[in-house]
Amino acid sequence: MKFGVVVFPGSNCDHDAFYALSLCKEASVxxxxxxxxxxxxxxxxxxxxxxxxxxxxxxxxxxxxxxxIMDEVIRxxxxxxxxxxxxxxxxxxxxxxxxxxxxxxxxxxxxICKDVYIKVVSNSPFTYNLAKNEILKIPIAHFEGNYFAxxxxxxxxxxxxxxxxRYCNKNGEISDAANPNGSINNxxxxxxxxxNIQGLMPHPERYYDKILGxxxxxxxxxxxxxxxxxxxxxxxxx
Amino acid sequence: xxxxxxxxxxxxxxxxxxxxxxxxxxxxxxxxxxMISKVRIGKYVELIILSDSYDSAMQIVDSACxxxxxxxxxxxxxxxxxxx
Numbered sequence: 001m002k003f004g005v006v007v008f009p010g011s012n013c014d015h016d017a018f019y020a021l022s023l024c025k026e027a028s029v030x031x032x033x034x035x036x037x038x039x040x041x042x043x044x045x046x047x048x049x050x051x052x053x054x055x056x057x058x059x060x061x062x063x064x065x066x067x068x069i070m071d072e073v074i075r076x077x078x079x080x081x082x083x084x085x086x087x088x089x090x091x092x093x094x095x096x097x098x099x100x101x102x103x104x105x106x107x108x109x110x111x112i113c114k115d116v117y118i119k120v121v122s123n124s125p126f127t128y129n130l131a132k133n134e135i136l137k138i139p140i141a142h143f144e145g146n147y148f149a150x151x152x153x154x155x156x157x158x159x160x161x162x163x164x165x166r167y168c169n170k171n172g173e174i175s176d177a178a179n180p181n182g183s184i185n186n187x188x189x190x191x192x193x194x195x196n197i198q199g200l201m202p203h204p205e206r207y208y209d210k211i212l213g214x215x216x217x218x219x220x221x222x223x224x225x226x227x228x229x230x231x232x233x234x235x236x237x238x
Numbered sequence: 239x240x241x242x243x244x245x246x247x248x249x250x251x252x253x254x255x256x257x258x259x260x261x262x263x264x265x266x267x268x269x270x271x272x273m274i275s276k277v278r279i280g281k282y283v284e285l286i287i288l289s290d291s292y293d294s295a296m297q298i299v300d301s302a303c304x305x306x307x308x309x310x311x312x313x314x315x316x317x318x319x320x321x322x
Contacts, residue, residue, distance in 0.1 A: 059309055066306070095309070102311050104254070109261050148254065148312065182257075 001228045003029040004040060005047045006073070006089075008064045013050035013086065013205055020208035021047075024221050026229065034067040044228060045082035046073050048089025050141070050203055060103065060144045061091035070096060082125065082224065083197045087142055090189075090199030099190060099199045100157070101149030106142070107182025113141040115214075116180055118165040118188045118202055119172050124195050126220050127164060128227035135172045136165075136216040138202035140180060145201040147183035147190075154184055165189035165200055242287045242295040245318040248308050249280035283307055286322070295319060 003021050007014045014031065021029040030040060039046070053064035064070070070092075077083045077098050085093035093099040106112055120127045120134045130136075149157070157163050165188040169178040179186045181201075189200030204217030250256045256278050263277035285302075289295035296319055308315040 058307070062306060062309070102309060104312065105257050107255075107257055109257050146257075150311075182255075 001027050001044045001225050002040075002042050003027055003045045003047060004032040004043045005029060005049055006032045006034055006069055007049075008034045008051065008053035008067060010053045010055055011049050011051035011088070013088075013203060016203070016208075017047050017049045017086070017205040020205040020218060021221060023208055023218065024225055027221070027225050032069060034064070034069050036069045037072065039069070039072050039076055043076070043081070045084065045224065046076060048073070048083065048085040048092050049205070050087030050089060053088055053092065056088075056144075059091075059095070060088060061093075061095040064088075064092045065095040074098060077197050080194065080196050082228070084126065084224075085197075085199040086203060086205060087140075087145070087201055090201055091144065093197065093199045098197050099192060100153045101147055101190070103142075103144045103201070104146040104148045104182075105144050106146050106180070111141075111143040112145070112180050113139070114180070115139050116188075116202060117168050117170055117172070117178065119168040119174065120164065121166050122161040122164050122191075124164045124191050124198065125227040126191070126198050126224050128223040128230070129219060130223060133172060135168060135170075136219065137207070137214050138204055138217055139206050140202050142181070142201055145181040145183065147181075147187040147201075149184065157187075157190055158185070160193055162190050162193060163187055164191050164198060165202070239288050239290055240295075241322050242289060242292065242299075243320055243322045244283075244285050244287060244295070244299045246283040246285070246299070246303060246307060247280060247316045247318075248283065248303075248313050249278055249315075251312055251314050254312050280313075287319075292319065292321065 166186040207217035258279040259277040
């Protein structure tokens with residue numbers, strides 16, 4: 001499976017994503033500069049990494065969304081290509097409306113950088129190897145991670161099982177106390193209806209090795225890769 | 239062609255928790271300004287548009303607001319436009 005990590009001016013998790021993916025068997029990874037006007041041949045998944053693209057000026061992700069590569073990313077996503085937005089990447093996905101809603105400033109009005117627990121609440125390509133209700137420990141690092149959408153959109157996300165991760169405590173309880181940033185319904189990550197576009201605030205690419213404390217993040221990348229090949233096999237079988 | 243100056247005020251839409259506004263309000267209450275309420279914090283943008291008429295300048299700046307300057311999901315904007 002071929003991954004491309006888009007590099008915007010101000011991205012700072014692009015190397016982590018690149019490195020985490022380079023540890024995955026059956027995956028290759030390359031950087032894509034944001035000024036490119038074409039995606040490399042044969043790319044299967046685009047990662048929009050975390051960071052502060054364009055200094056977060058105006059609104060997080062608002063300017064990166066107009067980088068020339070984004071036209072191609074949007075086309076690729078609408079074609080069914082996998083696109084994962086992590087943190088600032090999630091903000092970019094909402095700004096270009098590939099995912100609904102918006103990330104507001106944290107309720108606490110402070111930048112939060114800490115490990116949190118998130119619970120897998122829907123099956124998705126990114127959670128293919130994981131059981132529903134499985135709990136992961138993944139770090140967050142953001143000022144604008146407070147997921148907001150209007151009532152109709154939230155209802156739609158809930159009804160269609162598009163909420164993939166919710167913040168929870170160590171025991172998996174989803175509560176206000178376990179909500180680090182004020183996100184509606186403890187939303188930590190969502191996907192589009194077909195599941196090929198996902199956005200999440202936590203940083204799986206930062207927990208890829210037990211030497212760092214945890215490797216739960218790698219489970220998500222392994223999931224996507226396994227899902228990708230399982231679908232491919234099924235296609236060939238037909 | 240003429241130059242027009244736009245002054246744009248962007249505020250969070252009603253019903254959206256303005257955490258910055260709320261924090262400033264709490265801070266004001268903690269000093270001597272208990273009589274102040276409903277603090278809202280927004281953004282202010284000034285720009286110049288080169289256009290042949292007031293109406294087309296207004297259209298341009300409105301489209302720029304919709305597309306980039308404001309996020310209509312959470313923000314309202316008000317445009318004051320004058321020929322300069």
